[in-house]
Amino acid sequence: MYESTRGNLSGQSASQAIALGMVPKGGLFVPSTFPVLNWQELQGLSYREVAKRVMTAYLPDFAEVTLDKIVNVYADGTFDGQNPAPLVSVGDFGVLELWHGPTSAFKDMALQVLPDLLKISLEQISLEAEVLILVATSGDTGKAALEGFKNRAGMHIAVFYPEGGVSPVQERQMTTTEGSNTHVIAVKGNFDQCQTAVKQMFSSESLKTKLWENKLVFSSANSINWGRLLPQIVYYFWAYLQAVEQDKVALGGVMNVVVPTGNFGNLLAAYYAQRMGLPIAKIICASNKNNVLTNFFAAGEYQSQRDFFQTISPSMDILISSNFERFLYEMSGRKADLIKDWYAPEKRGSFKVDLQTLNNCREVVFAGWASEEETLETIAHSYKAYQYVFDPHTAVGMKVFEDYRTSSQDSTFTVIASTASPFKFAPNVLIALEGINHKQRDEWQALADLSQLTGWKIPEGLKDLDKKKARNVDSFQPESIEEAIRKLFIKENL
Numbered sequence: 001m002y003e004s005t006r007g008n009l010s011g012q013s014a015s016q017a018i019a020l021g022m023v024p025k026g027g028l029f030v031p032s033t034f035p036v037l038n039w040q041e042l043q044g045l046s047y048r049e050v051a052k053r054v055m056t057a058y059l060p061d062f063a064e065v066t067l068d069k070i071v072n073v074y075a076d077g078t079f080d081g082q083n084p085a086p087l088v089s090v091g092d093f094g095v096l097e098l099w100h101g102p103t104s105a106f107k108d109m110a111l112q113v114l115p116d117l118l119k120i121s122l123e124q125i126s127l128e129a130e131v132l133i134l135v136a137t138s139g140d141t142g143k144a145a146l147e148g149f150k151n152r153a154g155m156h157i158a159v160f161y162p163e164g165g166v167s168p169v170q171e172r173q174m175t176t177t178e179g180s181n182t183h184v185i186a187v188k189g190n191f192d193q194c195q196t197a198v199k200q201m202f203s204s205e206s207l208k209t210k211l212w213e214n215k216l217v218f219s220s221a222n223s224i225n226w227g228r229l230l231p232q233i234v235y236y237f238w239a240y241l242q243a244v245e246q247d248k249v250a251l252g253g254v255m256n257v258v259v260p261t262g263n264f265g266n267l268l269a270a271y272y273a274q275r276m277g278l279p280i281a282k283i284i285c286a287s288n289k290n291n292v293l294t295n296f297f298a299a300g301e302y303q304s305q306r307d308f309f310q311t312i313s314p315s316m317d318i319l320i321s322s323n324f325e326r327f328l329y330e331m332s333g334r335k336a337d338l339i340k341d342w343y344a345p346e347k348r349g350s351f352k353v354d355l356q357t358l359n360n361c362r363e364v365v366f367a368g369w370a371s372e373e374e375t376l377e378t379i380a381h382s383y384k385a386y387q388y389v390f391d392p393h394t395a396v397g398m399k400v401f402e403d404y405r406t407s408s409q410d411s412t413f414t415v416i417a418s419t420a421s422p423f424k425f426a427p428n429v430l431i432a433l434e435g436i437n438h439k440q441r442d443e444w445q446a447l448a449d450l451s452q453l454t455g456w457k458i459p460e461g462l463k464d465l466d467k468k469k470a471r472n473v474d475s476f477q478p479e480s481i482e483e484a485i486r487k488l489f490i491k492e493n494l
């Protein structure tokens with residue numbers, strides 16, 4: 001069963017939690033208990049089988065044959081190669097490459113199964129309507145969600161991105177998506193403004209009523225949806241199984257994981273895996289210059305009222321880290337009253353936690369951050385040392401990992417979650433590798449240049465993007481996105 005972090009709802013089934021996305025009156029769905037899974041029983045299984053075992057444990061209301069079909073996406077060629085998430089040995093640590101899906105970012109790992117989870121969930125709660133998925137994206141979620149939902153019967157998707165706040169490759173990936181049920185809209189503002197505007201749509205009663213008259217209900221594909229988080233737990237088990245097979249950890253030994261973090265979904269999945277019995281020792285939370293989480297772990301104060309920076313790791317440019325609420329729920333000892341107080345609207349995203357909660361947080365997580373210069377420098381020296389090319393997000397993780405090792409002298413085998421292919425951010429990766437900034441470098445030429453320089457292949461989904469036909473994108477002020485939705489989905493306006 002699932003309950004709300006703010007104590008206002010409990011006893012909900014998995015289908016209800018996934019179909020609703022977030023708790024209607026505020027709060028996020030969390031599992032009431034964590035099932036324990038013995039990793040030894042998973043040894044020798046394929047990714048799809050591991051996915052099935054991990055996910056079944058949380059989906060008692062899903063039939064086995066249904067889940068069998070859902071996890072098939074990990075074995076049907078949607079992900080390139082035989083292994084959807086290979087653990088690559090680099091130096092004396094491991095890199096878990098989570099970007100072998102259709103859009104070359106780790107979001108595919110979950111967004112290729114969320115549409116199915118949602119479809120079944122809606123059927124199970126007998127909702128006689130079509131769904132409208134609203135997504136706010138800082139770049140990668142948008143394309144991964146469009147790919148996951150395109151041409152799905154009974155589902156429509158509208159993606160909102162900050163105009164000028166995503167890379168040209170990311171923008172082009174979105175505007176070249178096919179499918180008659182997909183919509184892409186630019187918002188004049190930064191990601192936090194874009195996300196806030198989209199969140200407001202979910203609570204607009206008048207809009208919801210209008211949509212309902214048109215047989216439409218809202219749902220979310222952002223990582224506030226449990227159906228996004230659940231598939232992410234799987235690859236931490238997969239990482240451990242590979243580490244054991246590669247003799248990187250001794251029988252029963254522990255591993256550390258490093259997670260480049262924005263909305264805290266990926267990191268939370270690692271923590272949930274630990275709660276399920278996976279031998280993870282330390283989880284390392286890596287942030288870019290928007291280091292609101294690093295500051296929290298240092299002082300116990302979450303302060304989202306601060307300057308927002310646009311960085312070379314745009315998918316981590318987030319000050320309101322949505323899933324942190326779920327983490328604090330566990331760290332506070334599941335004190336819903338405290339969560340409700342910390343996340344009360346009048347606090348406007350800034351609050352201080354008690355010492356016990358803070359100590360619990362630090363027990364589980366080490367947090368650090370990397371500046372823009374350090375990120376570029378890390379891409380450069382990692383390539384020199386290991387001939388391995390990190391994208392800027394993963395490089396942030398690498399830098400914080402190096403800092404952690406130096407300060408802690410902890411030599412536990414460590415897995416870095418690699419969240420994007422370097423080709424998604426080729427111009428900045430080239431600046432790092434070549435040490436020169438060719439102003440006005442052609443974004444498309446950069447992909448070919450990076451391939452030429454490193455011998456790495458350009459992922460299929462990123463090839464010839466510049467030659468594909470792009471759709472025109474309308475742009476709206478954050479306060480007018482309701483108008484955009486009405487224009488697209490309400491019949492009397494068509």
Ligand SMILES: *Cc1c(COP(=O)(O)O)cnc(C)c1O
Nearest residue numbers: 140262263264265266315419420
């Ligand atoms: C989304 C994203 C992140 C941040 O992940 P969260 O789950 O939001 O913390 C990091 N790197 C890349 C490349 C991403 O797309």
